[in-house]
Amino acid sequence: LLFNSLEFAIFLPIVLAVYFALGHRGQNYLLLAASLFFYAMWDWRFLFLLFVTMFGDFFIAAYLDRLRDEGASHSKRQWILAISMAMNLVILGFFKYFNFFAESLHALLASIGWQTSVGTLNIVLPVGISFYTFQSMSYTIDVYRGELKACKHIWDFALFVSFFPHLVAGPIMRAVDLLPQVLAPRNTTRQQVLDGIHLIVWGFFKKVFIADNLASIVNRIFALQSPTGFETFVGVYAFAWQIYCDFSGYTDIARGVAKLMGFELTLNFNLPYLSTSPKEFWTRWHISLSQWLRNYLYIPMGGNRGSDATIYRNLLITMVLGGLWHGAAWNFVIWGAYQGLLLVAHRALEKPLNFLFNASSSAGKALSFAVRVLVMFQLTCYGWLLFRAQSWHQIKVMTGSLSHPFAGFDLQLLTQVAAFTIPLFLMQCWQYFSGKLIFVDYAWAKPEVRVAVYSLLFYFVLFRAAQPQSFIYFQF
Amino acid sequence: MKALRLTSRVLGCLVIALVVLELCARMDDNVTYGAPIIGGYSNESLYEHDAIGKRGKPYGQYKKWQLNSLGFRGPELRPGGTRIICIGSSETFGLYEKPGGEFPRQLESRLNHRAGMDIFQVVNVAYPGETIRTSTKRVGGIADLVQPRFAVIYSSPGNYIWLPWIRAAQANPTKPQVERFGFDLRIGENFRTLAKRILPEQVQALLRRREIERESARYKVMDRVPDENISTYEADVAALVDALRAHGIEPLLVTHATHFGTNLSESDYNLLIAWRRFFPMLKEEGFIDMENRMNDAVRRVAQAKGVQLVDAAHTLPSGSKYFADFSHFSDAGAELIADMIAERLESMIGVGQVNTAVLLNE
Helix, strand or coil: CCCCHHHHHHHHHHHHHHCCCCCHHHHHHHHHHHHHHHHHHHHHHHHHHHHHHHHHHHHHHHHHHHHCCCCCCHHHHHHHCCCCCCHHHHHHHHHHHHHHHHHHHHHHHHHHCCCCCCCCCCCCCCHHHHHHHHHHHHHHHHHHHHHCCCCHHHHHHHHHHCCCCHCCCCCCCHHHHHHHHHHHHCCCCCCHHHHHHHHHHHHHHHHHHHHHHHHHHHHHHHCCCCCEEEEEEEEHHHHHHHHHHHHHHHHHHHHHHHHHCCCCCCCCCCCHHHCCCCHHHHHCCHHHHHHHHHHHHHCCCCCCHHHHHHHHHHHHHHHHHHHHHHCCHHHHHHHHHHHHHHHHHHHHHHHHHHCCCCCHHHHHHHHHHHHHHHHHHHHHHHHHHHHHCCHHHHHHHHHCCCCCCCCCCCHHHHHHHHHHHHHHHHHHHHHHHHCCCCCCCCCCCCCEEEHHHHHHHHHHHHCCCCCCCCCHCCCC | HHHHHHHHHHHHHHHHHHHHHHHHHHHHHHHHHHCCCCCCCCCHHHHCCCCCEEEEECHHHHHHHHCCCCECCCCCCCCEEEEEEEEEHHHHHCCCCCCCCCCHHHHHHHHHHHHHHCEEEECCCCCCCHHHHHHHHHHHHHHHHHCEEEEEEEEHHHHHHHHHHHHHHHCCCCHHHHHHCCCCCCCHHHHHHHHHHHHEEEEEHHHHHHCCCCCCCCCCCCCCCCCHHHHHHCCCCCCHHHHHCCCCCEEEEEECCCCCCCCCCHHHHHHHHHHHHCCECCCHHHHHHHHHHHHHHHHHHHHHHCCECHHHHHHCCCCCEEEEECCCCCCHHHHHHHHHHHHHHHHHCCCCCCCHHHHHCC
């Protein structure tokens, strides 16, 4: 079920109508059934994998909890945790990375003159597998660490893993944040309904109007054999906004739908293109993944402890694996490495950069902020080129064309992209400086004003949408 | 009192939503097509009515459809060259194709491409709903204005399913077929288009079936089109051929192709229901039979009058690749029919063999 489909427009009101007629236990069973139905609409066969993850981690976590209570040895508990990790990573590795590693191995051996017949399998990638696997893993790890007691009710845990608004594209919720919401009775407040509607409408606007319209421009440019410098620049800028609106649009809808049912999902995007450094970018972009990587990978590896070289190594490993999480392709690995290098470079140059951009006057501070945002946006956009490219050859061709930014200047193309992005960027600037992520201020906006704003947005969603596209992050 | 206040507030919000959506639709039409913000805007703004019937309004414009100073779809006429007119209905006028993708435009570019220079002008003189009978009456006027050498006739036989409509149009040519009110909600049209795009085929078929049931109560429903209609159509096609030749225009007849192949799927049947919405008096099964018999009539006229024939009904592949609905072309369909007609016209004209100077001087 796509959020931007007629089927979902029928599915959601039915679920909501029944949801509010039930008590807490009934609501949980309903949501679990709805979530499994939601997932089965993609491909019912993959429900089996979801069940393996859910039941496997539920029983392993329960056992870990028992061992802790019984005072079992640390190494025994570590072994049990390793079983959970292995189970999750084998499933994820097989379905997502088997062909990638098989092909890469074949290419590597061929490059040293060793011809092999490494076979690949016709494997379909189960939708959302990276998201729900990470979420389920975080639960077991938290129980192992003693940060969380194991869940006693298997169906509540199943709902925590499969809760449909965030099942296939996040945000990746930590068990400490979501499980208590599943376990305790929920009362949807008026504010949650207002925020929920707002997020849903705004999310649809970003996804259907902005992202899908930009997609047609981006697809055209990235299909060119040898784009001009100008086309590359515009194509990459367009993709930067496409992927942002696509993914954050999905998250907004997910958070909005969850709010209608009284749940609070974590904020996943916080004006990322107004970041002034790579470090800040990763606190604003795909926040739930950044936090997962930090909590379960970067810190266990040592995090910021140790020598500079150790920290740089930790950063690079974390980001390369983060890149690989996105997809089984070398360009994602390169993109991850690039992000890691940016973080390393920023860490190494933080003091001189702070000195350079240090300004005392307000005008100087504003200029310093603008320059840093502009530079960071360019660096981010180059990362998107690596992310979106289909091959190493395309990366080379497009990177080469960037040295002639005005070659093939096309005012019409520029206007098309600017029409979708500039108003959004200006609005984000306003959000940034006003500190309000929700742009309809409920303090002054009467229902009539909100209805007018939402009608305006819905006009663009319904009648100015491009060809519907699947959400980009579904493939991850 | 509280309930009353709540109801009035909800109603107020609905009115606000409607007003905002309508304003957006009008602004959108204005920015995209230059449509007036205040006042009516419908496909009727493309037409006017004279003593013969409906015709294109000079410089008429509605959404992607734009008419020239003569009221024909396409660019202004250029001096010189060889002119070819395309006579027909909505299939020829073009509905679903991108602007410039309708088959007359594609025919012109193909002919000129093959000739190696811009010596051919194809003039699209068709209008949606135009019958062969009204086309015949317009031949004189078109011949004077356009001075064509050839005419491609791609007629829509569906217009002859119900002869009383043809007679009524003949009796009252100046009366618009569709009465319009002074004020239309433009957002309504947008929602109709959206519903067609997103509603499942089965749901649309169900809604159409209900409408047909309601409408068909006004007519005597037929299993098949009477022979009288076929012979009327045949006579009208023959009369058009004669009228064209009387003005020195050589016709080329094209049989009417549709989406439907030999075996009908459920989806095909749903399309027949969509077609029947326009002719509720004929049962779905009757449309295929009507097409076959009407096309036979066209073939007979071609043979009897010695007119060149492109048998599109026979040669054009069926299915949704070439048809956007039951009989209107997709871009690919328009391209294919233009190819077929261009090939036959080239053999009639002798492109590549004839001295192009002769064509240029015409």
